[in-house]
Amino acid sequence: MTQHYNKKNILQVKSLACQRGEKLLFSNLSFAVASGELLLLEGKNGAGKTTLLRLLSGLRRSDEGEIFWNNQEISELDFDFYQDVSFLGHHNALKLELTAQENLEVSIALSAGSEISIEKALADVKLAGYEHELVKSFSAGMKRRLAIAKLLVLDTPLWVLDEPFTSVDVKGIALIEKFINEHLQKGGLVVMTSHHEVNIEKKYITNLRL
Amino acid sequence: MSIYIIDKKIMIKATWSFIQKFSSPPHFYRISGKMQPWFMAIFIGTLIYGLIGGLYLAPTDYQQGDSFRIIYVHVPAAWMSMFIYMVMAFCAAVALIWRIKLADIVLISSAPIGAMFTAIALATGSIWGKPMWGTWWVWDARLTAELILLFLYLGIFALYNAVEDKRTGSRFVSILVLVGVVNIPIIHYSVEWWATLHQGPTVTKFDKPSIHIDMLIPLLVMAISFKCYYITTMFSRARTELLERESNAKWVTKLLVPTKAD
Amino acid sequence: MAKTRVSTRKAFSVIIWRDLMLSIRHPSEIINPLLFFIMVIILYPFAVGSDAKLLMEISTGVVWVAALLASMLSLDSIFKEDFADGTLEEMILSAHPTSILVLAKVFAHWLLTALPLIILAPILAVMLGMHDDGIVVLLLTLLIGTPVLSLIGAIGVALTVSLRGGGVILSLLILPLYIPVLIFGSGAVNNAILGLDVQGQIYMLAALFVLALFFAPLAIAAALKISLS
Numbered sequence: 183m184t185q186h187y188n189k190k191n192i193l194q195v196k197s198l199a200c201q202r203g204e205k206l207l208f209s210n211l212s213f214a215v216a217s218g219e220l221l222l223l224e225g226k227n228g229a230g231k232t233t234l235l236r237l238l239s240g241l242r243r244s245d246e247g248e249i250f251w252n253n254q255e256i257s258e259l260d261f262d263f264y265q266d267v268s269f270l271g272h273h274n275a276l277k278l279e280l281t282a283q284e285n286l287e288v289s290i291a292l293s294a295g296s297e298i299s300i301e302k303a304l305a306d307v308k309l310a311g312y313e314h315e316l317v318k319s320f321s322a323g324m325k326r327r328l329a330i331a332k333l334l335v336l337d338t339p340l341w342v343l344d345e346p347f348t349s350v351d352v353k354g355i356a357l358i359e360k361f362i363n364e365h366l367q368k369g370g371l372v373v374m375t376s377h378h379e380v381n382i383e384k385k386y387i388t389n390l391r392l
Numbered sequence: 393m394s395i396y397i398i399d400k401k402i403m404i405k406a407t408w409s410f411i412q413k414f415s416s417p418p419h420f421y422r423i424s425g426k427m428q429p430w431f432m433a434i435f436i437g438t439l440i441y442g443l444i445g446g447l448y449l450a451p452t453d454y455q456q457g458d459s460f461r462i463i464y465v466h467v468p469a470a471w472m473s474m475f476i477y478m479v480m481a482f483c484a485a486v487a488l489i490w491r492i493k494l495a496d497i498v499l500i501s502s503a504p505i506g507a508m509f510t511a512i513a514l515a516t517g518s519i520w521g522k523p524m525w526g527t528w529w530v531w532d533a534r535l536t537a538e539l540i541l542l543f544l545y546l547g548i549f550a551l552y553n554a555v556e557d558k559r560t561g562s563r564f565v566s567i568l569v570l571v572g573v574v575n576i577p578i579i580h581y582s583v584e585w586w587a588t589l590h591q592g593p594t595v596t597k598f599d600k601p602s603i604h605i606d607m608l609i610p611l612l613v614m615a616i617s618f619k620c621y622y623i624t625t626m627f628s629r630a631r632t633e634l635l636e637r638e639s640n641a642k643w644v645t646k647l648l649v650p651t652k653a654d
Numbered sequence: 655m656a657k658t659r660v661s662t663r664k665a666f667s668v669i670i671w672r673d674l675m676l677s678i679r680h681p682s683e684i685i686n687p688l689l690f691f692i693m694v695i696i697l698y699p700f701a702v703g704s705d706a707k708l709l710m711e712i713s714t715g716v717v718w719v720a721a722l723l724a725s726m727l728s729l730d731s732i733f734k735e736d737f738a739d740g741t742l743e744e745m746i747l748s749a750h751p752t753s754i755l756v757l758a759k760v761f762a763h764w765l766l767t768a769l770p771l772i773i774l775a776p777i778l779a780v781m782l783g784m785h786d787d788g789i790v791v792l793l794l795t796l797l798i799g800t801p802v803l804s805l806i807g808a809i810g811v812a813l814t815v816s817l818r819g820g821g822v823i824l825s826l827l828i829l830p831l832y833i834p835v836l837i838f839g840s841g842a843v844n845n846a847i848l849g850l851d852v853q854g855q856i857y858m859l860a861a862l863f864v865l866a867l868f869f870a871p872l873a874i875a876a877a878l879k880i881s882l883s
Contacts, residue, residue, distance in 0.1 A: 578865075
């Protein structure tokens with residue numbers, strides 16, 4: 183597979199600290215994720231994995247420390263950062279009263295644009311034929327796959343995934359792992375958490391324990 | 393051109409680090425602790441002088457008799473209610489733009505004091521209204537605007553207390569205070585306009601065009617006294633709040649847990 | 655990476671389209687505040703008596719206060735669902751300015767909730783015996799005033815959307831800020847009924863509208879970002 187994204191993409195974190203309530207979740211956290219690398223966050227519930235993912239996606243601002251995307255602070259980059267990142271959180275960010283196609287159309291309109299067709303992305307996540315079904319008729323696994331289709335359509339270099347395998351069956355997990363693999367080979371970056379074992383070549387993965 | 397930009401960046405960085413150092417929690421904690429007794433002393437001194445001057449020495453008003461003397465509490469309290477809101481708005485802007493922790497803390501420590509002064513201004517205004525208008529409450533523009541201000545203050549508490557995380561709460565409150573400060577002049581103007589429309593100029597006794605100098609001096613002294621009270625109380629609240637929020641920081645541990653080496 | 659750029663205008667209109675679509679498929683949220691508006695107005699004659707002259711005198715105030723409360727009530731839902739299902743996060747992480755997208759949401763919400771209310775208001779005003787001159791100005795002031803209510807109200811909602819029991823706090827936060835709109839809106843209608851000049855109040859309302867249009871989206875966007883962090 184050919185390189186697809188800028189090979190020099192790099193996400194750097196410098197002495198990041200985060201406090202929630204009275205509790206200090208982490209402090210003096212520094213790491214870097216480069217093009218083609220996957221950072222797997224590990225740690226107990228409440229260790230701050232989700233909070234860190236929200237910091238990295240730009241949803242939350244850090245209390246201390248900085249996050250750099252290609253050597254520029256993400257809060258300064260603002261939209262220029264947001265157009266390079268896709269965030270998949272606990273929620274699928276889908277509207278139940280809209281169809282699969284409509285949901286993806288809205289997501290594209292909110293992004294900087296897309297080159298990949300909605301039909302192809304839906305076919306890739308095995309949702310071909312469901313384009314015009316309302317999402318409320320979908321099973322939990324189908325909804326999650328549709329959320330994954332959003333990642334494929336938007337095709338941003340940085341994926342921030344919070345438990346992407348939840349409510350997906352074994353086949354679905356294999357499918358998502360395949361997408362992550364392809365994304366890394368294209369020169370993409372992934373930061374994620376997972377309760378499941380992640381079946382991706384070890385050479386791509388860096389582990390970070392919180 | 394590029395040199396100029398770099399220069400500017402360095403300048404901003406330098407100013408920034410200066411502000412940051414100056415407003416750093418331990419620095420503030422130390423300085424405010426030292427300043428607090430002085431403000432306390434000025435507060436008590438000016439309070440005694442202002443009250444004696446206002447309640448005994450100032451001449452009796454030829455129209456209102458002795459009932460006018462309530463202005464020595466009412467007017468400074470009303471001034472403070474606005475002044476504190478302005479301080480809070482300034483802190484809110486500083487907290488949101490430069491993310492200085494201290495601004496958050498000064499803001500939230502000021503709110504109850506501001507609300508208290510607003511309540512005092514309302515209560516004394518109402519007490520003053522009884523002999524003047526024969527009723528406890530009239531929909532006078534200033535009283536009504538003061539009442540709305542009280543609700544703005546109460547909204548701040550309600551919002552802050554509803555949020556579990558204090559930092560998040562502070563940031564919410566900062567936005568609310570800024571929205572409020574844009575609205576205060578609009579509210580004042582519209583209420584004034586509304587009051588004159590509905591009542592005509594019957595209540596203009598408040599707007600005395602001139603005031604005797606012997607009446608004015610105690611009033612100004614009381615204003616200083618109230619300001620010092622505000623600073624003292626705000627300092628104590630801010631210091632407590634600071635310790636609570638920074639309970640993880642080294643300087644707090646050092647301060648509260650005496651080490652054997654000392 | 656030659657991506658086809660999506661213009662912010664496109665994003666703006668897609669958000670409006672989405673919100674209109676959602677409420678067409680799930681219309682109870684539009685209808686309930688409207689019923690509330692009608693009910694509040696109908697309650698007044700029961701409380702103050704059916705004396706036509708008295709009702710006529712208070713008609714302006716009744717309609718405006720009911721409109722204001724209905725606006726606040728309906729606003730409660732503007733960000734609630736988006737907050738719960740994650741689409742609000744998507745909106746903030748969008749490649750377009752959040753304030754513009756938020757403005758689209760407020761506009762869609764105004765179309766769905768305030769516009770029907772404005773259409774109904776003359777009927778209710780007639781029931782209360784309001785003069786024709788008053789009704790024309792009532793329509794005009796509601797048309798300029800309700801967007802201001804929506805914009806200011808959305809700030810309050812953005813501040814409280816992440817809180818449990820945010821609804822009660824919401825009223826405390828935004829009702830004081832609604833007072834100027836109420837003063838100028840009902841003032842204009844009362845003046846019209848008395849045959850006086852209404853230009854001053856209308857201009858003031860228009861000024862409030864412009865002010866809210868520029869500043870409210872920024873405050874809403876900032877508040878939403880904090881709500882999600």
